[in-house]
Each structure stands twice: as structure tokens, then as C-alpha cells.
Amino acid sequence: MTALPPSPRTVAGWILRRPETLAETEQLQLMTVQSHCPGLDALTRHVRSFATMLTERQGEHLAGWLDAVRQDDLPSLHTLAAGIDRDRDAVIAGLTLPWNSGPVEGHVNRIRMLKRQMFGRAGFQLLRRRVLLS
Structure with missing residues (x-):
């Protein structure tokens, strides 16, 4: 009997959480899912690097992140990158300045x-x- 694959919601939760907070079994399951879907591996890298930019206020890395996103074949992230480009100055300010509304x-x-x-x-x-x- 084969194990059921994890739900998309579960996989999204693994990707969005900090890697150090995942249990060993969750890390192994995520690595298994990523090995079956190479696009998911790239998505995980991009999501986690963007989360690092958000939490550590590293807005100066945004241009490099956008270039890396455009190099991969991930249409959803291309849409996000295009939206960020439309208001790049405000996004960089939001990622670097300590003030918010x-x-x-x-x-x-x-x-x-x-x-x-x-x-x-x-x-x-x-x-x-x-x-x-x-």
C-alpha cells in the first residue's frame, strides 16, 4: 500500500514556514515532493529568500531576487515580479525602512x-x- 501524497495546503505550509521549525519527517516529505517536481524546488528557494528579505529588511537584494525569479519558468512568480516592478520604489522602501502605516x-x-x-x-x-x- 502506498502512502497518500500530501495535500497542496500542507506542502504550502512546509514551504512558508522557517526550515528550522519543520520536524524531520516534514523536511523529508518536502524533499521527496521537491524531488518529484523540480519547479517546486525553485519555488521554495524563491519564497524563502523573499521571506528572508522581508524579515531581515534587506530591500537592497530585491533586484537580484527579481532577476533570479525571471530566470526560472514559474509563471505565478513572474506575475508577482511584474507587480513588484510596477511600484518598485515603494516595495524597496517597505523592505528597508522601519516605518509602516x-x-x-x-x-x-x-x-x-x-x-x-x-x-x-x-x-x-x-x-x-x-x-x-x-
Whole structure:
């Protein structure tokens, strides 16, 4: 009886997690899957190197990463690379600078929630008061 292959979700989880956090059996299973699909091996390398750029703020390596992605036959990553190229300066800033717009986005989401709750119930004055007091 042969073992069932892992699900795509499971393989994606192995690829997206840090290699040192994978159990030995998971590492072996991932290596087996990669040996059967050479494109998956390249995908794993690219995903992990991009994750390293994100976590260690290495935006200066983005150009090299984009070149490496374009050399492999991975259409999904080519699409990602094209999207990154459209706004390369902002992506490099996001990968290198310590600032982010997280607090602002949180406030925007809170205000949108209040606005949706108030839709059709009262006028602008009450909405304004709720936004200022929350």
C-alpha cells in the first residue's frame, strides 16, 4: 500500500514556514515532493529568500531576487515580479525602512466599521461624535 501524497495546503505550509521549525519527517516529505517536481524546488528557494528579505529588511537584494525569479519558468512568480516592478520604489522602501502605516490602517478600519454601523440611522453629527469618542 502506498502512502497518500500530501495535500497542496500542507506542502504550502512546509514551504512558508522557517526550515528550522519543520520536524524531520516534514523536511523529508518536502524533499521527496521537491524531488518529484523540480519547479517546486525553485519555488521554495524563491519564497524563502523573499521571506528572508522581508524579515531581515534587506530591500537592497530585491533586484537580484527579481532577476533570479525571471530566470526560472514559474509563471505565478513572474506575475508577482511584474507587480513588484510596477511600484518598485515603494516595495524597496517597505523592505528597508522601519516605518509602516499599520496604526493608520487600524484607525481607518475602525472608522469604516463605525460608518457601516451607522448607515441610514442618524446624521453626520452623531457619526462624528462616535468617531471622536471611540
